Amino acid sequence: MGFSGFRVIKEALTGHKGWGTLWRNPEPQAEYDIVIVGGGGHGLATAYYLASVYKQSRIAVLEKGWLGSGNIGRNTTIIRSNYLLPGNQPFYEFSMKLWENQEQDLNFNSMVSQRSILNLFHSDGQRDAYRRRGNAMHLSGADGQLLSQDDLRQMVPFLNFDNARFPIKGALMQKRAGTARHDGVAWGYARGADQRGVDLIQNCEVTGFRIENGTIRGVETSRGYIGAKKVGVAVAGSSSRVMAMAGMRLPIESHVLQAFVSEGLKPTIPGVITFGAGHFYVSQSDKGGLVFGGDIDGYNSYAQRGNLPVVEDVIEGGMALMPMIGRARLLRSWGGIMDMSMDGSPIIDKTHIDGLYFNGGWCYGGFKATPASGYAFAHLLATDTPHNTATAFRFDRFSRGHVIDEKGVGAQPNLH
Amino acid sequence: MSRIQGGLIDRSRKLSFTFNGKPYQGCAGDTLASALLANGVQLIGRSFKYHRPRGVFSAGSEEPNALVELSGGARQEPNTRATGIELYDGLQANSQNHIGSLSHDLLALNDLFSPFFAAGFYYKTFMWPRAFWEKLYEPAIRRAAGLGALSMLPDPDSYDRGYLHPDLLVIGGGAAGLMAALTAGRAGAQVVLADEDFMLGGRLLAEDTAIADLPGAAWAKEVTTELQSLPNVRLMTRTTVFGAYDHGIYGAVERVSDHIADPGASVRQTLWRITAKRTILATGATERHIPFENNDRPGIMLSGAMRAYANRWAVTPQAKAGDPIAIFTNNDDGHRTALALAAKGVALHGVIDTRAGAKSLGDYETFAGATITGSKGRKGLKSIRIAQAGRSEWIDCGALGVAGGWNPNVHLASHHRGRPVWDADKLTFVPDADSLPGLHIAGAAAGQGTTAEALADGARAAMAALSEIGLSAAPADIPRAGEEPTGIEAFWHVPGKGRAWVDFQNDVTVKDIKLAHQENMRPVEHLKRWTTLGMATDQGKTANVTALAVMAELTGKTIPETGTTIFRPPYTPVSLGVLGGGDSGANFRPHRLTPTHAWAESQGAVFVEVGQWMRAQWFPQPDEIHWRESVDREAKAVRDAVGVCDVTTLGKIDVQGPDAAEFLNRIYANMMGTVKPGKVRYGLMLREDGHAYDDGTCACLAEGHYVVTTTTANAGLVYQRMEFARQCLWPDLDVTLISTTDAWAQLAVAGPKSRELLSRIVDDFDMSNDAFPFMSCSELTVCGGLRARLFRISFSGELAYEIAVPARYGNALMERLIEVGQDLGVTPYGTEALGVLRIEKGHAAGNELNGQTTANMLGMQRMVSLKKDSIGAVMSRREGLIGDKRRLVGFVPVDATQPVVAGSHLITQGDPVDMEHDQGWITSACYSPHLGSAIGLGYLENGDQRFDEEVIAANPLEGVSVRLRVVSPHFIDPEGERLRD
Amino acid sequence: MLIPHPLLGLRDAQEFTYLGDANMMARPDPTGPDAEAAFCDYVFLRDNPAGVHRELWFHEQGDRSWLVVTRNTVTHEILSAELATDVARKDA
């Protein structure tokens, strides 16, 4: 039964007895047409679009923990399509369009809030680079505006304009950018997939691939062997470990990214703001917490926690940008594992093993990509051809020399 | 008023404060919470979702309810726990999260509609129509949500940082912590003892248990005095250790002056990073409550807190002294509160004990096998309903203490994601002893909760910790402590139809947990996220274990099967001011000043931030109104006469050694090792992935001695990469690298008259073109014996030099050049003119060398030598790099009055303006005074074959598009005659 | 984190900058027959283990030495640290 305001009222008046489960807890079947490894945002979205758009059936999602327990459950919830390079920008704009219809599509309020993003710039060189980027956005059909300092003083008067080490000279704004409720996105896709017959199997860890003559046959799991015609892997934070079971080395390093939330506050910050002269970005959740982050810690890590230097660095940036937050308090910090690729851009591609497909290397930008990543991966799994917005996300771009390096820092993942 | 006898407050020091504008008095030693209770104030705040009236629930940092906005103006501090605010004279506090007054909060309407706000309701609605979310629903939700408000004014206070490196860090100054610190301190170890309270003693201050025949608080004071006398022990009160990080590093915040009415010049708080060889976690325990219908009213609090208020602060929490008090418990600890209150002559209803066999431990009534099934009193508790043996009865009650058992404070032990283990006897999670390397857990934090246990365990932990680091301690003489009963039987919540709160601040009730179960949100993380349990500012310190128990009951699993509770840093919320401490304004990051900065300042230069550097951007003359006038004048002066510019910011690396030439060959794409003494060569560096990285010059001062320059931005990184090559790739090459950027002031002297100008300052040095041609270098002296280095290199395309002198003379050299060159028209120029000059000459800089480009794109493919290996050489030959047809070219507007705008994208005439037809972009642009029009550089597909073609520079971002003509990037002297002249 | 510098003792990791996998010291032979493929592996592919990892740290705020640190990426425990030059000479 669908969700709606009327339904909420009806259930409230009858003791909430009518709400069913958001999804089933099915036992794994012996074989599926398509097995998705990873019940995070991208895996669940993939399953949803496979079932809804590509009309595939006999699909399972295998999740080693609980649904949404990956990076979809611990991120700073920003959605945007303000990329520079042609390999990226159309894909993220496609994702933005999917966000814009997501709640109605899923019948689930994932609280997509198009409250805008401001990328501040602090020098003429940065302005030129943002103009190049803003124009790339327009070229791909996205929106963007270049704001002056005067515009910003009107819009976000609490920024440190007058006593700054790196004066704020303006910003690239994308109005359609904003935030979404991260858990809600996972649950919305999970519920949608479940309603379309996808088996979402929790506490089911993939422990190996069964590969015969270069073709995938199925996966070994903590709940037994499961046969599969096709296997799609979308396991951010575990990509290298999982693909190593198929004998692959990846152009990926795993790093820790910390994120932070303050205590709840009355409305303070209108949209998303990123500091161009320090490592800091911030938005405010509907509950009132300032949600912010900065750089990755910088060393390989699977520990899901970071260290103090980056905590201090991020918050120093925040204080320099908006010194009115000094009296707010940090409530919680956490760390997620980021699969940092060698050029800072993701991979959605077939592997050299027939029937084995890979989706990963999202660095710390995977959340905003969730809908398009799921859509494009579903397209690849269903049709064996890349989705037209994701043609550049190939494995062989590294060896052939077609990297998609937005930051221009080369094969050093901790700088992307 | 409900002050009673005794306590640890100083009744002789009265402190005035206001709450919601109304004046009150308290005593030194009070917290805001105890002082408000002493004044009969029960209603202090409103809950998050339903805006229910709330009062003080605890006596410590676990407080979910009594949050206030402390102070006013720019110092307004929202969400501050009244239980942790040390009272000072003149304190102002206000309640928060209500519209209208605290007692008549308009948002309390939410409470009436609470059935609609069940767990997860917002995921199910507010979806139609789509546009209403941002415009209507979300703003309304945001206004109602949130807690306190920021002032929106910059934080006026200063914060400090510090670093400590003790042998032993003891966290918590209660019985276990004091005993641990004493044991280690007497053994001579370097000890830091940190406690969040303003007095040491922890729970001893709240109890009446005797130690060594002294009241616990008196014993704590004695120990404190001894610890203070030990030079190797540092006692840090008002200091919260908030996070456990890797390798024994802990973060702590010391509240230096928050408790002082007038802190003067003192910092507000200090962030300490404590690197300890070993750590003892002696953080005690937090009490649980037992949910029952309407258990959230002001006047209902934790039983242990009630005992603390009576014993330490001499207050009881009723609105009126004399209103009777009751205790609801499933364990012996509730009875201890009854005993403490009875001993102070407080009127007691008795103890409602869920255990069938419960008996009174003193002179008060016990209702065995009884529960509380409801309460009344909208803004303060009026009555409770006691159910016993199938009957229930309403009785008047002014305050209720609830005792559900104690949870060890495992927080820091779980910061490395270590999971606590369930102790079925004690009915609680205790931390895994191996949860964190180097950490020993002692006392109530380890489940050793009686005073006697804690004393012994603290001493034991200290000895164990010291022995691990090679220090020995004499076995401590453990003082005798009074007995404390500890019996407990599981009882997690009182079943019923009404709302029974589990998590007070976020308004999560037993019903919400049931709904989460019904909807299959059963894994503990789903439960938390669906209901928001434990997500409030207290991180669910008083709620999480109870919630697990409720879920366990629903699923039929055990509590440990259902889940565990782990906590994330920080232990309690920490101000962003102190975490981002230090300078947040103009000194947020250091400034590097060039050696001529003082002179430039005296000339009225306009400065610009270039990374860490402050550089002169231009030097306005009195009659110049627009910056372009200054820049045009400066650029022209270089083309026509001579200009001087401080270029010290370029990185300089001294390269020495017999293998220096070979090393440079491997670092640079082009052949560099063959540059002869007295010569300079331009060089291009690639990254190992084959992309262009940095460019600069290499001057050979003598055989085996070179000075390499880098771009300003990459100075540090190039040095680091060169060290990598030297140490990690080719350790057998005998070469030395020393960064000498700061040692030399380097001035560019450029223009047709530069030779003439320099010849006026050099000491006996032949400046002629023959003796010192283009790309020469030499060591020499200037201005009567000052050692200097002279390089004949050009960035502007003019005859030009760079001269370096010891940095302290840079300022004077600049003055001298300007002074002696007046007749030549010498002109100082800044970075803006420097940019114009290099664009006119077609020199790539940061906008072109942005890490995405190749030697091909720069037109420098021939510089990548095929005769030798160098970093990036192999990879630069990959198909994608070789096949890249974009080339750096120049652009002029077809209509000379039009601008060229950097960041515009290039589109072939007639093509649609979209990504598919993107042909490149403008990297740099300026107005060229030499050409009298705007010019630009940019990368264009097949650009080197498209000279004279007209293309569109599309700038839809700003709604303009300009027709440009493709030209050579060398707007000036394409043959390079001037610089060789 | 604390890094046990072979010459200077325990130093806070904040004094260092991180490069990554110590395999980056094993630069392929540029003259080999499959040099380009070997370099592609060298530059782009990583083992990225969850567990013991040999990696390069640069003591930027100290003696400017490159260290090979052996560290567990799951627990962050550091098992050893050596001067990269010594390691490179040994491996040569």
Next chain:
Amino acid sequence: MTELKPITALGAVAPRVLETVRYSLRENDGVAFASLVLPADRPAPAVFGIDLPEPGKYAQGDAGKSAFWTARHQWMIEGASLAETDFAAALKAELPEGRVSEQTDGWITFDIFGTKPEAITALLERIVNLPAATLDPGCATRTSFEHMSAYFVRRSDTHLSVIGMRTLAGSLWHALETVIRRLDVDG
């Protein structure tokens, strides 16, 4: 000697001095610096009467000359009041086999004198993240402070030199002055 007049790192004619209750902070523009690298395969000889120190250490020699370890086989040689001389040339003459780089104006010394040893200890707690023993008298090390890299040389129990990059002198002074003034207030 040149007819040009030098200025100090802080941009003035005379070095800056700050006297507070517990500290004296002095810009010392007179120290000459040269870095010395010696071939790895030989034992380090004495230079200007200095036995070149071990890692983390500082040593004094003849006539105001001293040295501290900066990296393996590498030292910074200091010459008090020799900043106006060609100190690198003098060092090269002393030790022809050494590789010498002139560093005099690469660095600036800020001398801090505490009224008592405890004053220096308290200061070190605020500015360097190192165990106290790392900077006992006779020790020297490089570390970061307020986003700047500097050498810290403990010349005696009441004398600490902070040697920072010359172009950062203003920011370094600001940071040191801030800490010193706070310690006067908060101890």
